[in-house]
Amino acid sequence: MIAAETKAVAARGYATYGPAAKFGPFDFSRREVGPNDILIDIQYCGICHSDIHQARNEWPDLMPATYPMVPGHEIIGSVSQAGDAVTKFKVGDIAGIGCFVDSCRECAPCTGGIKQYCLQLAAYTYNGTEMDRVTPTYGGYSNKYVIDEGYALKVKADGDLSGVAPLLCAGITTYSPLKRFNVGVGSKVGVVGLGGLGHMAVKLAKAMGADVTIFSTSPGKEEAAKKLGADHFVITRDAKAMEPLRNSFNFIIDTVSADHELMPYIGLLGYGGALVVVGIPPSPAMIHQGGLIMGNRIVAGSLIGGIPETQEMLDFCAEHNVTADVEVITPDRIEEAYDRTVKADVRYRFVIDMSAK
Numbered sequence: 053m054i055a056a057e058t059k060a061v062a063a064r065g066y067a068t069y070g071p072a073a074k075f076g077p078f079d080f081s082r083r084e085v086g087p088n089d090i091l092i093d094i095q096y097c098g099i100c101h102s103d104i105h106q107a108r109n110e111w112p113d114l115m116p117a118t119y120p121m122v123p124g125h126e127i128i129g130s131v132s133q134a135g136d137a138v139t140k141f142k143v144g145d146i147a148g149i150g151c152f153v154d155s156c157r158e159c160a161p162c163t164g165g166i167k168q169y170c171l172q173l174a175a176y177t178y179n180g181t182e183m184d185r186v187t188p189t190y191g192g193y194s195n196k197y198v199i200d201e202g203y204a205l206k207v208k209a210d211g212d213l214s215g216v217a218p219l220l221c222a223g224i225t226t227y228s229p230l231k232r233f234n235v236g237v238g239s240k241v242g243v244v245g246l247g248g249l250g251h252m253a254v255k256l257a258k259a260m261g262a263d264v265t266i267f268s269t270s271p272g273k274e275e276a277a278k279k280l281g282a283d284h285f286v287i288t289r290d291a292k293a294m295e296p297l298r299n300s301f302n303f304i305i306d307t308v309s310a311d312h313e314l315m316p317y318i319g320l321l322g323y324g325g326a327l328v329v330v331g332i333p334p335s336p337a338m339i340h341q342g343g344l345i346m347g348n349r350i351v352a353g354s355l356i357g358g359i360p361e362t363q364e365m366l367d368f369c370a371e372h373n374v375t376a377d378v379e380v381i382t383p384d385r386i387e388e389a390y391d392r393t394v395k396a397d398v399r400y401r402f403v404i405d406m407s408a409k
């Protein structure tokens with residue numbers, strides 16, 4: 053039996069073989085559990101919109117698809133094996149994996165706790181390679197993951213973990229810029245778009261004590277917005293509602309990945325206010341420099357978060373009882389979930405139950 057512990061780990065995932073192919077079962081191997089590795093038995097994996105972009109090869113320049121692809125970077129499960137040198141985890145602990153699983157460990161971002169910005173390019177959780185640049189990475193639509201403990205997150209949660217999985221991408225993507233721009237009690241925060249990311253931004257900003265306004269193009273979302281805890285709901289096209297809000301926001305997070313204008317939101321920022329974009333629309337947006345100069349305003353981007361900050365976010369969410377609103381599905385419904393996510397027909401995140409057969 054000892055020999056079995058030094059072998060590659062047999063894993064089963066759900067893979068797609070092309071941009072229009074259906075997902076099907078896929079048997080593959082994870083590397084053997086090394087001294088610093090943990091083996092996670094995956095319980096849930098969220099479906100992020102970027103899974104769909106990559107599975108369907110819609111980002112051919114940014115992240116070209118390699119097949120077979122097992123997507124998934126909102127992973128949560130329990131530790132079933134820990135290497136001899138592992139200190140952070142023990143068997144039975146709940147652990148999470150986000151968007152990257154390794155990096156060069158030597159560059160300034162890596163040693164500075166922001167490995168997602170690794171100058172050598174981090175090893176993404178799927179549709180990438182290990183740092184050997186050869187071994188493909190397969191994501192969380194699978195039953196097991198082997199990862200260096202330094203790239204895994206501790207989850208202090210019991211009970212239902214399905215709503216915790218999306219924190220690993222949607223949660224940290226919105227938490228990191230909220231923290232960077234010091235959102236807190238009394239901050240006036242705007243959230244553009246009410247999808248997987250937007251709904252997390254609302255919950256996190258409310259937990260931080262901010263006054264939150266949702267900007268949406270769909271009047272039908274007002275009731276849902278209020279249910280999430282948003283203080284105000286504004287239809288972006290409604291000039292009469294937008295005008296009195298000019299120069300008043302400390303922080304606006306824009307989660308929309310369809311083409312849209314930024315200037316209407318920049319005009320809402322008060323002195324020194326920041327608009328942070330986390331969606332990547334197909335076409336670039338135009339920014340008028342005058343709108344930034346007048347009011348000392350900032351437009352910034354943000355990419356997930358480092359391991360220390362992701363841990364801080366998970367601890368914050370545990371303390372404030374923040375989880376994602378999810379619809380749990382079995383792995384045979386991935387295509388249906390993709391189609392509904394594209395149509396924004398989900399409140400607010402699909403999560404695959406990987407223990408379901």
Ligand SMILES: [Zn+2]
Nearest residue numbers: 100102221222
């Ligand atoms: Zn994601």
Ligand SMILES: [Zn+2]
Nearest residue numbers: 156159162170
């Ligand atoms: Zn690095």
